Amino acid sequence: MIINFTTFSINRLKTDIMFTNRFKKAFPQKFPGIIRFLIWIRLGPNHLSIIGGILALAAGLLLACGNFISGGLCILCSGFCDMFDGTLARNTGTATKFGKFLDSVVDRYSELAIFFGLIFYFAHQTDMLFEEITGWFSLTGSLMVSYTKARAEAVGVNCRIGIMQRPERMIVLIIATILTGLFDNFLIAGVSLFLLALFSNITALQRIFYTRNKMNTDDKTHEP
Secondary structure, three states, X not given: OOOOHHHHHHHHOOXXXXXXXXXXXXXXXXXXXXHHHHXXXXXXXXXXXXXXXXXXXXXXXXXXXXXXXXXXHHHHHHHHHHXXXXXXXXXXXOOOHHHHHHHHXXXXXXHHHHHHHHHHHXXXXXXXXXXXXXXXXXXXXXXXXXXXXXXXXXXXXXXOOOOOOHHHHHHHHHHHHHHHHHHOOHHHHHHHHHHHHHHHHXXXXXXXXXXXXXXXXXXXXXXX
């Protein structure tokens, strides 16, 4: 049986923003008190983005030392910062193009810190080659998901589709690291990284095919 990957990419993922992206925007609205507190202490959205990045860096260092529970909690706190910075910007009227750019850059550094922390730890263990390899492939897939979106936008295509976008990746990393630490079972981390590697790279391919189809459609539309 032949699977038409392009059709699967477009038809099965018709919506541009997946559930977790909608949740990311809706969740902070459920806690207006937190937004008011952030405004009261005069914490700007860019400050919140940077704090999230620092927490992700701390997570990477903790994971590199084998502190998986603490590392997972730092990733969780970093994720909260990432959810609230956009809402804070909109509620205070301080949303800027640079803020969006800064948030995206900090997100990339955050993922690098987390994955490098995991890979460093696994690389220095004697029996965790599988976890190390899946870590590298997860990192590659995560970067390619972001890169394909950026390149698509550069040619005029709004490409926010895929089954393993950043919110999904962060949820998997949070659950995997905390459960690995709680049960002291690195099979959890290995399987989670394998799934991340698989589905993040599939997401990158989905975005490639999606962008190709959109550009082909646009080219046909503008044909004389």
